[in-house]
Amino acid sequence: MALRQIRIMGDEKLEKVCRPVKEMTPKLKQLVQDMLDTMYDAGGVGLAAPQVGILKRIVVIDIGEKRNEPLVLVNPEILEQSGEQTGQEGCLSLPGQAGMVTRPSHVKIRAYDENMQEFELEADDLLARAICHEVDHLEGIMYVRHVEGELFEVTPEEEEE
Ligand code: ZN
Numbered sequence: 073m074a075l076r077q078i079r080i081m082g083d084e085k086l087e088k089v090c091r092p093v094k095e096m097t098p099k100l101k102q103l104v105q106d107m108l109d110t111m112y113d114a115g116g117v118g119l120a121a122p123q124v125g126i127l128k129r130i131v132v133i134d135i136g137e138k139r140n141e142p143l144v145l146v147n148p149e150i151l152e153q154s155g156e157q158t159g160q161e162g163c164l165s166l167p168g169q170a171g172m173v174t175r176p177s178h179v180k181i182r183a184y185d186e187n188m189q190e191f192e193l194e195a196d197d198l199l200a201r202a203i204c205h206e207v208d209h210l211e212g213i214m215y216v217r218h219v220e221g222e223l224f225e226v227t228p229e230e231e232e233e
Contacts, residue, residue, distance in 0.1 A: 074106045076107070076124035085127065086165055088122065090127045090212075092147045095188065096146070103124075103128075103130065104186050107119050108144075110124060112134070116164045117135045118206045119131070119132050120210055123165050130145070146185065146186065151180045151192070152178075153200075153204075156175075158174040158220070162233065165214065169226065171223045172220045173205075173219055178196050178200055179195050179200045180195075181203060205233045
């Protein structure tokens with residue numbers, strides 16, 4: 073298990089647009105594994121490659137309670153979005169804080185998995201929120217840009233992305 077250092081808001085890597093992955097290499101597979109290890113270790117529900125300093129369009133998400141069903145999204149693209157949900161959001165790059173963010177309640181995406189197999193996925197509620205949050209990271213956008221009202225402090229046990 074290899075943990076990578078999570079960049080904290082203010083780090084310039086978190087403000088860059090990430091590049092698409094053209095082919096899956098052993099190095100990138102290792103990155104995906106390290107991102108999963110790092111996400112689970114930090115107790116997060118999602119992590120994007122720029123959060124560990126790599127400007128590639130790769131995201132890992134696991135919103136399951138058992139923490140064993142990771143979703144790996146390479147070059148994710150939101151095809152459709154609908155509805156609206158407003159809820160608390162946090163980020164591993166801004167530990168200890170959260171804010172209220174409105175997101176679509178439903179998204180349809182296209183992405184590639186860690187073997188570069190293309191797939192489409194429809195997601196609702198928390199998963200839709202996590203996908204939108206992580207895809208934003210690939211565009212250099214932190215959720216604080218969408219926050220309504222003030223950020224507030226949270227205990228470390230609460231979910232962060
Ligand atoms: Zn985040």
